[in-house]
Amino acid sequence: MRPPRRRRLLLQPKAVAASHPAAVSLSDPFVLDIADMLEDSVSSFSSSSSSVLQTLRDASSHSLLSQRWPTHKDEPYRFTDTSFLKSSKILPAVPPSTISPSFSSPSSNLITFVDGHFMPSLSSLSSLPAGAFAGSAADITPGPLYDTVMASAGDAFHHGDLFWNLNGLGAPDLTVIYIPDGERMIDEPLRLRFYSAAASETGLGRLPLSNPRVLVVSGKLAELAIVEEHLEAESCEGNGCYWSNSVVEILVEEGGKVSHSYVQMQSRNAAHIKWTFVRQEKCSTYELVEISTGGKLSRHNLHVQQLGPDTTTELSAFHVAQSDQIQDLHSRLVLEHPRGYSRQLHKCIVSSSSGHAIFDGNIKVNRFAQQTDAGQLTRTLLLAPRATANIKPNLQIIADDVKCSHGAAISDLEEDQLFYFQARGIDVKTARDALVFSFGVEILARIPFEPYRKSVSDRVKELLTAS
Amino acid sequence: MACLCFPSTTPLPRFPSLSPRVSITKIFPSSISLFGPSRFRSHGVDLRSQATAATLTVDYRTPGEETLDTGPPRILLEVRDLSAIVAESRQEILRGVNLIINEGEVHAIMGKNGSGKSTFAKVLVGHPDYEVTGGTVSFKGEDLLNMEPEMRSHAGVFMSFQSPVEIPGVSNMDFLLMACNARREKRGEPALSPIEFFGFLSPKLVAVNMNPKFLDRNVNEGFSGGEKKRNEILQLAVLEAELAILDEIDSGLDVDALQDVAKAVNGLLTPHKSLLMITHYQRLLDYIKPSYVHIMEAGAIVRTGSFSLAKQLEKEGYRSVSVA
Numbered sequence: 001m002r003p004p005r006r007r008r009l010l011l012q013p014k015a016v017a018a019s020h021p022a023a024v025s026l027s028d029p030f031v032l033d034i035a036d037m038l039e040d041s042v043s044s045f046s047s048s049s050s051s052v053l054q055t056l057r058d059a060s061s062h063s064l065l066s067q068r069w070p071t072h073k074d075e076p077y078r079f080t081d082t083s084f085l086k087s088s089k090i091l092p093a094v095p096p097s098t099i100s101p102s103f104s105s106p107s108s109n110l111i112t113f114v115d116g117h118f119m120p121s122l123s124s125l126s127s128l129p130a131g132a133f134a135g136s137a138a139d140i141t142p143g144p145l146y147d148t149v150m151a152s153a154g155d156a157f158h159h160g161d162l163f164w165n166l167n168g169l170g171a172p173d174l175t176v177i178y179i180p181d182g183e184r185m186i187d188e189p190l191r192l193r194f195y196s197a198a199a200s201e202t203g204l205g206r207l208p209l210s211n212p213r214v215l216v217v218s219g220k221l222a223e224l225a226i227v228e229e230h231l232e233a234e235s236c237e238g239n240g241c242y243w244s245n246s247v248v249e250i251l252v253e254e255g256g257k258v259s260h261s262y263v264q265m266q267s268r269n270a271a272h273i274k275w276t277f278v279r280q281e282k283c284s285t286y287e288l289v290e291i292s293t294g295g296k297l298s299r300h301n302l303h304v305q306q307l308g309p310d311t312t313t314e315l316s317a318f319h320v321a322q323s324d325q326i327q328d329l330h331s332r333l334v335l336e337h338p339r340g341y342s343r344q345l346h347k348c349i350v351s352s353s354s355g356h357a358i359f360d361g362n363i364k365v366n367r368f369a370q371q372t373d374a375g376q377l378t379r380t381l382l383l384a385p386r387a388t389a390n391i392k393p394n395l396q397i398i399a400d401d402v403k404c405s406h407g408a409a410i411s412d413l414e415e416d417q418l419f420y421f422q423a424r425g426i427d428v429k430t431a432r433d434a435l436v437f438s439f440g441v442e443i444l445a446r447i448p449f450e451p452y453r454k455s456v457s458d459r460v461k462e463l464l465t466a467s
Numbered sequence: 468m469a470c471l472c473f474p475s476t477t478p479l480p481r482f483p484s485l486s487p488r489v490s491i492t493k494i495f496p497s498s499i500s501l502f503g504p505s506r507f508r509s510h511g512v513d514l515r516s517q518a519t520a521a522t523l524t525v526d527y528r529t530p531g532e533e534t535l536d537t538g539p540p541r542i543l544l545e546v547r548d549l550s551a552i553v554a555e556s557r558q559e560i561l562r563g564v565n566l567i568i569n570e571g572e573v574h575a576i577m578g579k580n581g582s583g584k585s586t587f588a589k590v591l592v593g594h595p596d597y598e599v600t601g602g603t604v605s606f607k608g609e610d611l612l613n614m615e616p617e618m619r620s621h622a623g624v625f626m627s628f629q630s631p632v633e634i635p636g637v638s639n640m641d642f643l644l645m646a647c648n649a650r651r652e653k654r655g656e657p658a659l660s661p662i663e664f665f666g667f668l669s670p671k672l673v674a675v676n677m678n679p680k681f682l683d684r685n686v687n688e689g690f691s692g693g694e695k696k697r698n699e700i701l702q703l704a705v706l707e708a709e710l711a712i713l714d715e716i717d718s719g720l721d722v723d724a725l726q727d728v729a730k731a732v733n734g735l736l737t738p739h740k741s742l743l744m745i746t747h748y749q750r751l752l753d754y755i756k757p758s759y760v761h762i763m764e765a766g767a768i769v770r771t772g773s774f775s776l777a778k779q780l781e782k783e784g785y786r787s788v789s790v791a
Contacts, residue, residue, distance in 0.1 A: 415595060416632045420686075423592050423628075424646040424702060425620035425653070434645065438636025 028068030038170035041092035050138030056153040060168025067162040079390035093198040093208035110191045116210035118175045131180040167247045171213035181219035189225035197233035199240025207243040221255040230264045243271040250278045257285040266294035275301045282308025289446045290317040302331040309337040318443035319348040321355035328358035335369040346378040353386035365397040376406040540569035549602035560586040562766035573742045578763035584745045588714045592626040621653040625708030627699035629715045633687040640682035671704040675731040693724030700731045712743045717751040729754030749781040
């Protein structure tokens with residue numbers, strides 16, 4: 001049954017072989033099986049055969065042919081063990097036909113995805129500013145926005161890996177959000193909620209795979225706040241098995257500002273693999289606050305590309321790896337124009353001997369990026385014997401007039417701090433809990449919305465205290 | 468103005484306070500020392516020779532405070548032959564320290580750098596860097612050395628740190644509330660809510676001359692030297708400890724800040740609270756008057772005297788008081 005389908009994917013084997021000489025020999029049966037399965041599954045969504053989506057799928061399947069499943073011999077996966085995925089039976093996620101009322105939310109500017117599908121009935125878009133757009137790429141009328149979306153779908157993103165392309169091939173739709181020039185959407189942020197509802201029980205070795213894909217375009221001088229949450233449906237009771245493979249692209253146009261909060265609290269039996277690809281036009285600002293505590297395997301690939309001078313980029317991440325969890329951030333900031341300013345702070349807690357934290361933070365300062373001011377700091381707390389962290393800060397600097405700094409620290413809790421608590425009558429357990437939580441406060445405090453900051457902080461506190 | 472003098476055979480009455488109202492005037496050879504030999508328990512010291520030199524007069528007392536308690540003073544802290552080493556290097560620091568502090572007394576330990584003063588303070592509160600190798604310490608009759616650091620705090624021992632550590636991510640308010648409620652829980656009292664706690668805290672903030680804004684800041688983070696020390700005293704005020712050990716509370720402070728801190732400490736002293744100050748300088752003792760001054764050398768208290776010993780030290784250096 002399978003060979004004919006595979007042939008469909010290898011539509012133009014000769015052309016591929018010409019452009020990627022090694023492509024055919026590298027074709028990986030495991031990857032092709034997933035690709036086949038995705039191709040079958042998306043063809044069943046008849047409504048979504050727009051030309052944009054077709055372009056995206058063609059480009060993705062084309063790239064997939066030259067990609068094999070990563071191993072520890074591939075530098076980006078040197079420390080990240082993906083065997084959990086490899087050993088699972090991967091199936092397309094089919095969203096439940098009836099939607100549980102627990103999904104409903106009174107929040108405005110809400111866009112809900114269930115298993116990768118945009119759910120208009122669970123979204124609230126009436127409060128979007130005039131001229132804004134939120135919906136399927138298929139519904140965009142020809143014009144500048146269409147051109148932007150089309151370009152981003154068709155242009156191969158050279159840093160995109162296997163998972164980027166699997167998403168491109170398997171995304172049921174491309175959801176586009178456009179905020180017009182000069183618009184301010186700060187107090188009522190744009191909420192992107194990704195739910196995984198199609199989950200398998202533990203122990204069956206089956207992983208329903210979903211591929212949500214979103215493109216956010218923030219117009220010139222616009223200010224936009226985004227709250228992006230990856231959660232699991234309550235019906236899964238916190239331990240469903242699934243694989244969420246998402247892509248969020250953000251384009252910040254000239255002089256604009258995007259403040260992005262990304263919170264990942266998926267099931268401890270799930271795989272969460274995510275790409276965030278940000279492009280910044282000149283004089284724009286992008287701020288990311290990332291809180292990641294969920295997933296058995298959680299990998300965030302963050303790529304920020306500078307498209308013009310005088311950009312500001314602030315990246316903060318707080319990860320918690322507890323028992324049998326991998327928390328991985330691979331970030332890359334590419335500066336190619338003068339006077340970029342960037343700060344990155346990565347903090348991670350590994351609280352169990354089977355917990356594993358990975359950070360690969362690359363900052364590339366190319367030849368024309370003079371007077372760049374880039375700073376990076378990573379701090380990891382290892383709280384258990386044999387807890388593991390692989391930390392790889394790396395700066396590649398070609399320009400000669402730049403200010404760049406980086407630092408890395410890995411430690412247990414400070415004895416002096418613990419003793420200070422004890423000396424004031426506070427027992428060790430309470431002191432440890434307070435100190436462990438306080439480690440993340442620096443990042444949590446950067447979530448810009450008070451009620452939301454508090455609710456996320458409370459959940460993190462609960463998680464850390466329970467362990 | 469009453470000049471109170473007590474015969475040496477009479478135990479010291481509960482002093483209303485050893486705050487600035489108690490002042491050292493001048494030596495009255497004819498007046499009788501406050502320090503009866505029976506109360507002077509530091510070992511290896513000729514107490515009588517000190518007695519005449521140490522004369523305290525109280526120049527003012529309010530009538531309400533004249534509740535003369537003629538019972539024997541209650542021993543608060545009793546240290547016998549305490550020896551301790553650095554846990555990591557096994558280096559011996561304390562070599563048989565003896566000290567007795569009664570309820571309501573103010574003591575000062577002076578000594579050269581490296582004589583073991585700060586180690587002594589840290590050992591008393593159970594700092595993990597040190598290991599006790601001999602001797603006993605009892606506090607209110609209980610074995611202090613057997614207690615975890617937090618138990619010692621609950622028992623009523625407080626040490627102000629020489630350089631308090633910064634704790635980013637924990638607000639001063641949360642820290643104080645945690646400390647306060649840990650103590651209340653231990654005493655079987657209900658925990659205070661943040662609002663109740665603020666009511667309890669407000670007068671204490673005033674007493675240590677601290678802006679309430681400090682409560683929102685992280686513990687000691689970015690505090691100046693003076694702010695850190697005042698914060699320590701604020702913690703002391705919240706915990707209402709019976710024995711406060713102030714480890715170089717004067718270090719790194721200018722005169723104004725020192726006066727602030729000293730005023731706050733004096734404000735906390737009651738007839739039932741005792742103080743052990745560790746310092747290099749007489750200056751601090753000008754503001755907080757000690758009843759006893761001890762000299763520490765090579766890990767032991769080698770001399771004990773009155774305030775005049777501190778003066779002698781200031782004038783002539785440690786050589787003049789050294790036993791070696």
